[in-house]
Amino acid sequence: MFELQGLQLRQSEFDRRNTQIVGVVVDTPEQNAEVVRDLGLGYRIVSDPNLTAIDAYGLRYEQAGQPPIAHPASFLIDANGTVRWRDLTDNYRLRPQPETILTAVDDLRAQ
């Protein structure tokens, strides 16, 4: 959640770089609508309760007694649909900072 808020603060900078943010989570569209409203997000969150995208990206995370969720991860995908940068955190407390991602977008655009 904190991560989504952090990205929201820099959204205009992503917009200027022709980059659209999309969140993916196991939660329902209703829960996501609440998050979008509460955090005032200007980007969309998609609902993946059956882990369709989460499995396609190899990110299923399971813990005994808990429903499966996504391993937190970010992918920067270019206009042709190729992954150009990714962050697979090895500690769930730590997510990439927006500055780091914006730098990756700039690198991609410079090529």
Add this chain to the structure above:
Amino acid sequence: MRRRGNGLAWLGLGLGLLGVVTYFTWIALRLPPRVQFLRDTALLNLALVGVALGVSVEAIRHARSRAQGWPVLAPILGVLNLAVAVLFILMLYRFAALPAPPNAPQVGQAAPDFTLVDDTGSPLQLAALHGKNVLLVFYRGHW
């Protein structure tokens, strides 16, 4: 003077506990992203825990210099304080560790396409966004 040494020992443990407990208040406070580092790196908490351990060591030295033979309370509280610190550090760095997802798409590979329902109830297809860069953010959500 013996009592002052014990007071220091209690102070050390108290500071150690405070250092750990305030970490959870950062989370409960839902800190705005600009001060997220307080939560992410726990710098203030680790600093407080460090000071607390210093106070505990000082308390043991103090008690040792005053007591006949070895003092008991100050070392016990010091060991407790150390245990709290070790647990806290394990919690931050060990228990939060995630296994690497080996099958995640590599840089240079095609991003798998998907169509999922967004927060407004409309379907969103990743490939339909081609022409733009997309930052895809997978997160854990309500749990």
